[in-house]
Amino acid sequence: MNWKLLGFSVVVAAVAYVGFSASKPAASVGALNAAIIPKPAALEVQEGAYLLEEGTTINVPAGQADLLPVAKYLSDKLRITTGLNLVVVEGGEANDGIRFTSAKMDMPREGYSLHVGTRGADIIAATPEGFFYGALSLWQLAQDAGEGEVAVPFVSVSDEPRMEWRGAMLDVSRHFRSVEFVKDFIDWMAVHKMNVFHWHLTDDQGWRIEIKKYPRLTEVGAWRVPAGAAPKADIDPATGTPRLYGGYYTQDQVREVVAYAAERFITVMPEIDLPGHASAAVAAYPQFGTEPVDAVSSDWGIYYSTFNLEDETIAFLEDVMDETLALFPSKFVHIGGDEVSTKQWENSARIKERMEELGIEDVHEIQSYFTRHFANYLAERGRRLIGWDEILEGGSIADSAIMSWRGTKGGVEAAKAGRQVVMAPSPIYYTDYRQSYMTDEPPGREHVQTLQDIYEFDPLEGLSEEETKAVLGAQVTVFTEHMRTEARVEHMAFPRLLALAETVWSPEHNHDYRDFASRLMPHMARLKALGLEPADSAYAVQFDAKPDTGGQVVLTMKTQSGLGDIRYTLGGGEPSASSPLYEGVMTLPLGETVTAAAFYGDEPLSKSRMGVLSERAFLRREDDELTLCSAALAIKLDDDYPKEGNRANFLVDIVEPCWIYENPAMDGVTGLEVSVGNLPYNFQIGDLINSVTLAKPETSTGEIVVYKDSCDGEELARLPLAPATASFGVTTLEASIKAVPDAKALCFRVAANHYEPLWAIDWVQLVKGN
Ligand code: ACM
Numbered sequence: 001m002n003w004k005l006l007g008f009s010v011v012v013a014a015v016a017y018v019g020f021s022a023s024k025p026a027a028s029v030g031a032l033n034a035a036i037i038p039k040p041a042a043l044e045v046q047e048g049a050y051l052l053e054e055g056t057t058i059n060v061p062a063g064q065a066d067l068l069p070v071a072k073y074l075s076d077k078l079r080i081t082t083g084l085n086l087v088v089v090e091g092g093e094a095n096d097g098i099r100f101t102s103a104k105m106d107m108p109r110e111g112y113s114l115h116v117g118t119r120g121a122d123i124i125a126a127t128p129e130g131f132f133y134g135a136l137s138l139w140q141l142a143q144d145a146g147e148g149e150v151a152v153p154f155v156s157v158s159d160e161p162r163m164e165w166r167g168a169m170l171d172v173s174r175h176f177r178s179v180e181f182v183k184d185f186i187d188w189m190a191v192h193k194m195n196v197f198h199w200h201l202t203d204d205q206g207w208r209i210e211i212k213k214y215p216r217l218t219e220v221g222a223w224r225v226p227a228g229a230a231p232k233a234d235i236d237p238a239t240g241t242p243r244l245y246g247g248y249y250t251q252d253q254v255r256e257v258v259a260y261a262a263e264r265f266i267t268v269m270p271e272i273d274l275p276g277h278a279s280a281a282v283a284a285y286p287q288f289g290t291e292p293v294d295a296v297s298s299d300w301g302i303y304y305s306t307f308n309l310e311d312e313t314i315a316f317l318e319d320v321m322d323e324t325l326a327l328f329p330s331k332f333v334h335i336g337g338d339e340v341s342t343k344q345w346e347n348s349a350r351i352k353e354r355m356e357e358l359g360i361e362d363v364h365e366i367q368s369y370f371t372r373h374f375a376n377y378l379a380e381r382g383r384r385l386i387g388w389d390e391i392l393e394g395g396s397i398a399d400s401a402i403m404s405w406r407g408t409k410g411g412v413e414a415a416k417a418g419r420q421v422v423m424a425p426s427p428i429y430y431t432d433y434r435q436s437y438m439t440d441e442p443p444g445r446e447h448v449q450t451l452q453d454i455y456e457f458d459p460l461e462g463l464s465e466e467e468t469k470a471v472l473g474a475q476v477t478v479f480t481e482h483m484r485t486e487a488r489v490e491h492m493a494f495p496r497l498l499a500l501a502e503t504v505w506s507p508e509h510n511h512d513y514r515d516f517a518s519r520l521m522p523h524m525a526r527l528k529a530l531g532l533e534p535a536d537s538a539y540a541v542q543f544d545a546k547p548d549t550g551g552q553v554v555l556t557m558k559t560q561s562g563l564g565d566i567r568y569t570l571g572g573g574e575p576s577a578s579s580p581l582y583e584g585v586m587t588l589p590l591g592e593t594v595t596a597a598a599f600y601g602d603e604p605l606s607k608s609r610m611g612v613l614s615e616r617a618f619l620r621r622e623d624d625e626l627t628l629c630s631a632a633l634a635i636k637l638d639d640d641y642p643k644e645g646n647r648a649n650f651l652v653d654i655v656e657p658c659w660i661y662e663n664p665a666m667d668g669v670t671g672l673e674v675s676v677g678n679l680p681y682n683f684q685i686g687d688l689i690n691s692v693t694l695a696k697p698e699t700s701t702g703e704i705v706v707y708k709d710s711c712d713g714e715e716l717a718r719l720p721l722a723p724a725t726a727s728f729g730v731t732t733l734e735a736s737i738k739a740v741p742d743a744k745a746l747c748f749r750v751a752a753n754h755y756e757p758l759w760a761i762d763w764v765q766l767v768k769g770n
Contacts, residue, residue, distance in 0.1 A: 038506045048117075051150065052078070059095065061090075071135070075087075099120065110195075116153065166196065167198055170199060170489070173204070183256075186260060186268075195267060196267050196269055197269070207221030207284065208222060222248040229678075231243070251327060269333065270328045272320060273336030276336070278307050279305035280296045300683055302684055335374050368391070386400065386402070388405050389414070400419075406426065407425045421472065427447060428457045430445075431478050436450065436540065436560055442492070451560075474504050490534065495535065498520065538559065538563070539559050540559060540607070541606060547618055554587055555586045565600070566582035570592055591614050595610045620765045623763060626761065629656055633683075633685065636650065637679055649762075651760075656693040672736075673732050673734050674748065674761060674764050677729065695750065699722060746764075
């Protein structure tokens with residue numbers, strides 16, 4: 001019998017709401033949802049629901065102790081989100097409650113079916129991972145039914161994943177993350193049925209894995225002084241030198257993480273980057289570098305640093321790999337291979353000698369020499385090499401797989417050549433891009449990629465059915481240059497990671513963004529109960545306020561997803577589920593304050609946002625509300641100060657710091673306030689540094705120059721930066737300007753002799769005269 005033909009029809013419903021008639025009478029009835037993320041392959045919702053209670057059993061068949069941890073995981077998760085303590089039992093009578101039953105027929109390894117009816121829930125699967133995924137679907141169905149009751153709607157689910165590799169990469173080099181956080185991140189992946197955690201452990205800015213044979217890798221390579229004047233002035237009394245920032249994982253900690261992930265059916269795949277992104281390793285062991293490195297640097301971007309071609313260097317890398325393989329059972333081992341510069345090799349007489357000895361004809365073949373060597377090394381040990389798509393340039397290297405990051409092109413090319421591929425295309429699967437245009441959106445790369453953008457991208461586009469067989473799956477990457485804190489990682493990665501989870505798990509015909517974002521609404525509270533603070537960008541209330549005649553303001557409110565009940569207060573109070581519901585455009589008096597948040601029933605979906613509808617507010621623009629003159633390399637950057645607490649951030653093109661205030665209301669404006677910050681220019685951007693464009697200054701410390709209409713228009717003001725040079729934080733500069741009521745725009749440029757420090761605008765305020 002085909003496991004899919006279990007006698008229920010396939011219903012591909014949006015969030016399915018069922019009338020509540022519980023198998024035991026519930027004190028109050030409400031609409032229950034069957035909102036599972038990622039959406040099951042087939043889900044049918046029936047009338048009625050089963051009540052879970054304190055002591056309800058989760059029954060595991062006798063002799064299947066391997067399922068006990070899965071049952072325990074389910075009871076732990078139910079306790080967290082419903083408060084109920086269920087009891088795990090092995091063998092005996094399968095009472096009412098939750099029952100695990102081994103499949104009597106063939107089932108896909110990760111597949112399961114789930115039936116909830118009057119006697120409770122049956123999860124049927126053939127493997128522990130199948131039960132795990134069934135349990136997770138059941139967990140998401142358990143919900144508050146009012147009056148303290150917890151119910152699971154009657155459903156029939158038949159499910160299996162679309163793709164075998166459902167991954168996420170976390171970069172812990174740019175900012176070290178605690179073991180606890182890494183474990184939480186893995187758990188948040190697991191509850192969405194993801195199964196590969198790609199741990200980006202080494203890079204230029206930090207080496208994060210203990211290698212016992214080479215202790216300096218972590219003694220030296222794991223620590224750096226953060227960029228900027230403020231951290232340089234933060235002297236560690238113990239050493240009399242600037243305080244170091246960093247950390248690493250001991251081998252015991254790595255084992256702990258790998259075991260924790262395995263309990264959640266997640267493979268941890270390590271990445272040891274070679275032969276580039278090598279600068280932290282070379283800082284620790286200069287003898288292995290083509291050129292020495294003084295200390296681990298805090299610059300972002302692409303370094304020139306590479307490993308050299310000495311036998312000792314290859315032996316060193318093999319030693320590192322030996323210790324790595326002993327910690328990670330993963331079949332695939334990632335060797336990086338991205339963004340390798342040949343510059344140092346080209347400049348080295350010794351490299352030329354070694355090339356001759358090794359029969360390497362061209363510097364561009366050095367990388368494939370490394371890749372080939374480690375592909376063989378790994379194959380001899382029963383493992384397989386995977387690398388970023390640059391490794392394709394070295395030709396076909398037996399049995400290695402490609403991770404396509406420069407778009408899907410490399411992946412498509414590799415798949416067409418029959419090589420195995422994981423799709424991790426930039427920019428769409430890069431969560432270091434911002435996810436909304438909200439002014440409180442934290443730092444990130446400039447281009448905005450919403451939850452919807454990620455959801456609607458299909459990584460298999462452009463491939464024939466035959467070619468898709470070479471695609472193992474897809475993953476998001478969390479490169480963390482601009483995610484200083486763990487809270488920022490949560491914000492940038494979630495809920496966008498859930499969009500990917502659905503892409504890789506659910507059949508393509510089930511993909512529907514509005515349906516997904518609707519299912520995410522009841523799920524947001526569950527995420528928070530797991531200790532995760534997901535971005536609320538899809539549900540945050542956006543204000544569009546326009547002054548009207550007669551001292552009135554016309555206000556429109558919306559959310560990015562168009563979902564959620566917007567509730568608001570006037571005059572400054574925090575909105576609650578009983579605050580007035582926004583039902584359409586409002587007219588309010590000038591000077592009013594509106595505070596609004598989106599809700600799903602009683603649960604807030606977003607933090608509240610406040611809009612001050614004053615005349616002064618209408619004359620102010622945050623950096624996000626200004627237009628960048630160019631977007632050569634635009635980033636929203638964090639200030640380097642203060643060490644603790646909130647920092648200002650700045651949206652700036654680091655190649656041309658220049659902003660346009662479009663359509664200013666200049667009537668009566670006689671002055672300007674410009675808030676500016678100075679940032680370290682910690683970017684390795686190669687030759688692009690020669691293109692940095694600054695206006696000509698009149699003073700040694702520079703100015704912000706303001707032009708009328710366009711950046712080559714009439715100069716209206718020049719605000720000296722001198723008063724801001726003494727501050728690590730932001731400084732408000734002031735200037736008067738002549739009346740220009742007809743100005744169509746104001747252009748703000750940085751005039752300076754040098755790109756360091758990088759001056760950036762936080763906000764601009766137009767000031768009216770009396
Ligand atoms: C990468 O983003 N350099 C893989």
